[in-house]
Amino acid sequence: EVQLVESGGGLIQPGGSLRLACATSGFTFNNYWMHWVRQAPGKGLEWVSRINRDGSEANYADSVKGRFTITRDNAKSTVSLQMNGLTGEDTAIYFCGKIGGGAVPVDVWGKGITVTVSS
Amino acid sequence: DIQMTQSPSSLSASVGDRVTITCRASQDIGIYLAWYQHKPGTVPILLISTASTLQSGVPSRFGGTKSGTDFTLTISSLQPEDVATYYCQKYNTAPWTFGQGTKVEIK
Numbered sequence: 001e002v003q004l005v006e007s008g009g010g011l012i013q014p015g016g017s018l019r020l021a022c023a024t025s026g027f028t029f030n031n032y033w034m035h036w037v038r039q040a041p042g043k044g045l046e047w048v049s050r051i052n053r054d055g056s057e058a059n060y061a062d063s064v065k066g067r068f069t070i071t072r073d074n075a076k077s078t079v080s081l082q083m084n085g086l087t088g089e090d091t092a093i094y095f096c097g098k099i100g101g102g103a104v105p106v107d108v109w110g111k112g113i114t115v116t117v118s119s
Numbered sequence: 120d121i122q123m124t125q126s127p128s129s130l131s132a133s134v135g136d137r138v139t140i141t142c143r144a145s146q147d148i149g150i151y152l153a154w155y156q157h158k159p160g161t162v163p164i165l166l167i168s169t170a171s172t173l174q175s176g177v178p179s180r181f182g183g184t185k186s187g188t189d190f191t192l193t194i195s196s197l198q199p200e201d202v203a204t205y206y207c208q209k210y211n212t213a214p215w216t217f218g219q220g221t222k223v224e225i226k
Contacts, residue, residue, distance in 0.1 A: 035215070037217075044204070044206060044217060044218075044219055044220035045155070045157065045163065045206050045208075045217045045220070046217065047208070047214055047215040047216060047217060050213060050215065059213035059214065060214075061214050062120070062214070095162065095163070100165075100168070103150075103151070103168060103169050104165075104168045104169075104174075105151075105153045105165065105168055105208065105210045105215070106163075106165065107165045107168075107174070109162040109163055110162070111162060112162065
């Protein structure tokens, strides 16, 4: 069974940093691009970032570019999201996801982890 | 970046009604359009990929079509368990932008 479990969330002050991790199991991790999306309170889903299979290519939403960095450790089957310069606009539930095979987008998500940016 | 305009933002319909949600891309995205269902407190569920391919396990009352840069999600006969917010998402190139979402309720 494919499983994705996020960790590292919590309450952080504005301007602070946080590192989210997504531990995966049940599939060949290094065969799949991985993604992060988020949902702010009362808002819709927002795509955040993605990383390719060997970690050499990453893309970001404009709202996080220059502040967030996605990385992966294929030996540990984990993907991480380093978040710096956090503001209240980053308060959200963060989900990691794996894409499906072929032309299938993200087909499995973790349960999500809450990040709250507040003083 | 390509913008995804989803409409309506919300709708209320009766059980058994046919429901249609539309997503318009500001540029050509080919067939790389997905539809997700998201219920509060749960994870998004992928309903449809490549504009019209129903994912395994998804009820056949859900369907997707494409006409140029316009994409449609149809629920042929609305059921109580379909109450959720539905999102389109483009995935031809980054950023993989979501539409604004459509909240579906039962009348």
